[in-house]
Amino acid sequence: MHAIVILGTGLAGYTLARELRKLDQDRELILITQDDGAFYSKPMLSNALAKDKTAAALVQQSAEQMAETLNAKVVTRTTVDSIDLDARRVISGEKTWKYDQLVFxxxxxxxxxxIAGDGARDVVSVNTLEDYAVFRKKLSTCNRVAVMGPGLIGCEFANDLANAGIEVDVIGPDNHPLQHLMPEPAGRALQHALGELQVNWHLQDTVSEVCKKEDGYLLRLKSGNSVDADLVLSAAGLRPNTSLAAQAGIETGRGIVTDNALATSSGGVFALGDCAEIDGLVLPYVLPIMHAARTLAQTLSGNAAILKLPAMPVGVKTPAHPIVVSPAAPGSEGEWQCETQEDGGQLALFNSPDGILLGFALTGAIAVKQKMPLQKQLPPVLA
Ligand SMILES: Cc1cc2nc3c(=O)[nH]c(=O)nc-3n(C[C@H](O)[C@H](O)[C@H](O)COP(=O)(O)OP(=O)(O)OC[C@H]3O[C@@H](n4cnc5c(N)ncnc54)[C@H](O)[C@@H]3O)c2cc1C
Known part of the structure; x- marks a missing residue:
């Protein structure tokens, strides 16, 4: 029998390996990653600045330590460039690894x-620990940062930067912050709270050009307005990495398509985490990954299992105005009902036409306390 090969050592890859080892200590296990294989908590990237954490301080275990703990081979700095599904081989340049089961x-x-302009190539984004190290280095000489994207990650960075004493401009086409997760009154509550921290908002607008200046950048916006910044951070969203799977002939859609057992269209090949589209759902958050890893570990150790997901509210790390959201399933029919709280926060409930609670957005310290009782009323994400 050949190995289980896991491509990726993020939360999904390493959590799967850990769960697998609880069930099977002996099976040959190989993890391959294009980065250095260090284990870290990615959610901390957007609130580490105000805590003055360096990239090195965020590392919980090195690749060597993980390999030992997991009794696995961790192959680092190796980009897998193709998969031979017929021969069950993973290929990176001249190197190949045989597998019995493969996990994306x-x-x-x-x-x-x-974006046009001679400064467009200097725009940074933070989706890995290595990105964060670059970001921290560049920030050491910055007083003013422009953040492109008023979604969850953009707002978390805006709050973190503002808490670290940096002036922030947030720019994006949306009508209000976190537009895809919350109704307008809830978004306005966050906008107001971050505004009090010197976050400047440029909503319903986009950056068309980033031009270098002697001391920083000039951002030209579609509206004709402009913004000065020492650094430009893009938080415009993430797209699942599907090209490797697609090239191999595995079905992809918004993500690598799997059924509710995490199985792809190719026998013995599975996917989980930010790259996966599980039963039509792309769920790029920690809790779905933990559930998926537990389920897939059972299957890989010989006990075929089906993924079930309860409602999993997500905490938004904006301490200026704490938020918990639990979005309704995409395409759900219903409408928002919002109630303003004494502290200016919003208790926003998304109900179906027949009055069933399908999702919520709780903003501010008072509303956030309702998380537990409301969570219990929500339908499961995957039954
Ligand atoms: C700033 C930020 C804050 C967040 N905050 C929260 C939060 O508060 N709560 C929450 O629930 N979620 C949060 N998330 C989302 C959560 O962190 C992610 O869903 C999760 O970390 C994704 O893990 P992953 O293992 O699927 O992907 P990744 O961590 O991206 O790992 C992908 C792995 O694949 C490897 N890889 C890719 N291509 C190849 C290749 N061709 N060959 C070899 N290796 C390859 C990479 O090197 C890496 O090891 C946040 C995300 C970000 C960016």
Missing amino acids: AVGASQITLP
Whole structure:
């Protein structure tokens, strides 16, 4: 019998390996990653600055330590460039690895916005520990940062930068912050709270050009306005990494398509984490990954299992105005009902036409306390 090969050593790859080792200590296990294989908590990348954490301080275990703990081979700095499904081989340049079962845990990549100007190539994004190290280095000489993208990650960075004493401009086409997760009154509550921290908002607008200046950058916006910045951070969203799977002939859609057992269209090949589209759902968050890893570990150790997902609210790391969201399933019919709280926060409930709670957005310290009772009323994400 050949090895189980896992592509990727992010939360998905390493959590799967850990769960697998709880069930099977002996099976040959190989993890391959294009980075240095260090284990770190990715959610900390957007709140590490105000805590003055360096990239090195965020490393919980090195690749060598992980290999020992997991009784696995961890192959680092190696980009897998093709898969031979018939021969069950993973290929990187001249090197190959045989597998019996293969798992894609290759994550997602930052979407690059089409921006003109001689400074466009200097725009940074933070989706890996190595990105964070670059970001920290550049920030050491910055007083003003422009963040492109008023979504979850953009708002978390805006809050973290503002807490670290940096002036922030957030720019994006949306009508209000976190537009894809919350109704307008909830977004406005966050906008107001971050505004009090010297975050400047440029909503319903986009950056068309980033030009170098002697001391930083000039951002020209579609509206005709402009913004000065020492650094430009893009938080325009992530796209699942599907090209390796697609090239091999595995079905892909928004992500690498799997059924509710995490199985792809090719026998013995599975996917989980930010790269996967599980039963039609792309769920790029920690909790779905933990559930998926436990389920897939059972299957890989010989006990075929089906993924079930309860409602999994996500905490948004904006301490200026704490938020918990639990979005309704995509395409759900219903409408938002919002109630303003004493502290200016919003208790926003998304109900179906027949009054069933399908999702919520809780903003501010008072509303956030309702998370547990409301979570219990929500339908499961995957039954
Ligand atoms: C700034 C930030 C803050 C976040 N905060 C939260 C939060 O508060 N709560 C929450 O629930 N979620 C949060 N998330 C989301 C969560 O962190 C991710 O869903 C999760 O970490 C993704 O893990 P992953 O293993 O799927 O992908 P990744 O961590 O991206 O790992 C992908 C792995 O694949 C490897 N790889 C890719 N291509 C290849 C190749 N061709 N060959 C070899 N190796 C390859 C990479 O090197 C890497 O090891 C946040 C995300 C970000 C970016």
